[in-house]
Amino acid sequence: MGLLSASTSLTRYKVDGKLEDPILDTIAAGLKNNTISDIDGNPSEQAAGWASFQDPFNSNFDGSSFMIGTYIVFALRIDKKSVPSKMIQKHFAIASAKRLKEMGRDFLSADEKRMVKDHVINMLTLKMPSTPNVFDVVWQYEIGELWFFSNLKSANEALETLFIKSFGVSLVRSIPYTMAAMDPRMTAKEQDLLHKLSASQQN
Amino acid sequence: MLDIAVAYNRYTFLGNEFLTWIWFLIEKDQDTLRQCAQDPLELSVGNRMVLVNRWANGMETVTIKGDAAGLEEGLLALSKGAWVTELNLVFKSGALQWQFSIKGESLNFSSLKLPETGNAEQMDDMEGLILDKLYLYEKPFQLIDALFRKFVALRLSGTWPAAKSNMMKWIQG
Numbered sequence: 001m002g003l004l005s006a007s008t009s010l011t012r013y014k015v016d017g018k019l020e021d022p023i024l025d026t027i028a029a030g031l032k033n034n035t036i037s038d039i040d041g042n043p044s045e046q047a048a049g050w051a052s053f054q055d056p057f058n059s060n061f062d063g064s065s066f067m068i069g070t071y072i073v074f075a076l077r078i079d080k081k082s083v084p085s086k087m088i089q090k091h092f093a094i095a096s097a098k099r100l101k102e103m104g105r106d107f108l109s110a111d112e113k114r115m116v117k118d119h120v121i122n123m124l125t126l127k128m129p130s131t132p133n134v135f136d137v138v139w140q141y142e143i144g145e146l147w148f149f150s151n152l153k154s155a156n157e158a159l160e161t162l163f164i165k166s167f168g169v170s171l172v173r174s175i176p177y178t179m180a181a182m183d184p185r186m187t188a189k190e191q192d193l194l195h196k197l198s199a200s201q202q203n
Numbered sequence: 204m205l206d207i208a209v210a211y212n213r214y215t216f217l218g219n220e221f222l223t224w225i226w227f228l229i230e231k232d233q234d235t236l237r238q239c240a241q242d243p244l245e246l247s248v249g250n251r252m253v254l255v256n257r258w259a260n261g262m263e264t265v266t267i268k269g270d271a272a273g274l275e276e277g278l279l280a281l282s283k284g285a286w287v288t289e290l291n292l293v294f295k296s297g298a299l300q301w302q303f304s305i306k307g308e309s310l311n312f313s314s315l316k317l318p319e320t321g322n323a324e325q326m327d328d329m330e331g332l333i334l335d336k337l338y339l340y341e342k343p344f345q346l347i348d349a350l351f352r353k354f355v356a357l358r359l360s361g362t363w364p365a366a367k368s369n370m371m372k373w374i375q376g
Contacts (some may be wrong), residue, residue, distance in 0.1 A: 007315065007316050009312065069334050071333075137295070175309050176214045178210065179310065181204060187351070194355075195205075200220055
């Protein structure tokens with residue numbers, strides 16, 4: 001569900017920290033250095049990285065292609081391989097039988113079973129194509145706000161981790177507490193009251 | 204600043220009270236609503252509301268769904284001590300209409316539908332289409348932010364007991 005979808009879900013963030021000058025070069029370098037790497041044909045189970053908004057499967061951050069007006073628009077892509085457990089079970093049975101035949105024995109020890117299973121999982125992960133999930137990101141760096149087009153916990157956590165790694169500044173989720181506490185119009189007295197606040201009773 | 208994970212749980216009540224207050228404004232205090240928008244607006248409850256009563260024997264959840272659903276069950280739940288934890292809102296400004304759900308615990312937006320714009324196939328100018336969309340996304344965010352600021356100022360002020368008393372009168376009918 002991206003920003004052009006008919007119906008979207010999104011989480012808003014405040015960007016906490018100052019980007020290195022020149023800002024656009026810092027952003028471009030952060031995007032390029034952390035672009036998603038394809039994991040098809042290698043044994044990795046998951047990869048997360050930045051992708052182009054307009055072409056998330058052939059990402060290129062050359063020039064300022066990520067700038068639309070004053071907005072920085074790009075995407076977080078998370079590629080994941082998921083090997084069905086029944087497929088692992090089948091190949092484990094085949095590999096175990098082959099191993100027993102080679103060794104001329106009737107049973108495998110727990111360690112041997114674990115090694116066979118690890119080998120089967122690696123082999124299947126290598127062959128399995130990854131499933132990509134693309135989540136759009138809109139960053140208004142001038143006002144330090146970012147919109148992430150997903151409310152999925154795992155996707156939000158991947159975004160927060162990759163963002164600080166890429167740009168050296170962190171994201172703070174806009175939840176009731178942060179929206180109140182980070183409002184620059186809050187006086188010291190109000191901040192104090194906020195920290196002591198407890199739920200209202202209706203009666 | 205508190206740790207986010209701690210603050211998320213600790214201040215969930217603030218978001219739930221905020222959503223309940225929005226419903227109260229919609230029903231009884233349109234003037235305050237209008238003060239929070241730059242343009243004339245209409246705000247109404249949409250097709251979904253979830254209320255949770257944590258003080259009940261065990262936790263009680265009431266969900267109201269449907270375009271023509273009555274909200275009496277919601278008021279009844281409030282009168283027993285529940286707060287609104289999720290609210291679907293319809294926001295109109297001029298000829299434009301937005302609809303979205305918002306959760307009290309996170310103030311995240313979901314099922315957000317913007318006013319109609321041309322689609323990508325019809326519009327040669329992709330950048331123009333995206334800028335139109337981004338402009339339209341900002342409107343409900345600005346409204347919720349302005350309402351939230353107003354609510355927090357009220358909640359932290361000495362006038363909250365009187366405001367809460369007005370809400371109680373509305374709840375008790």
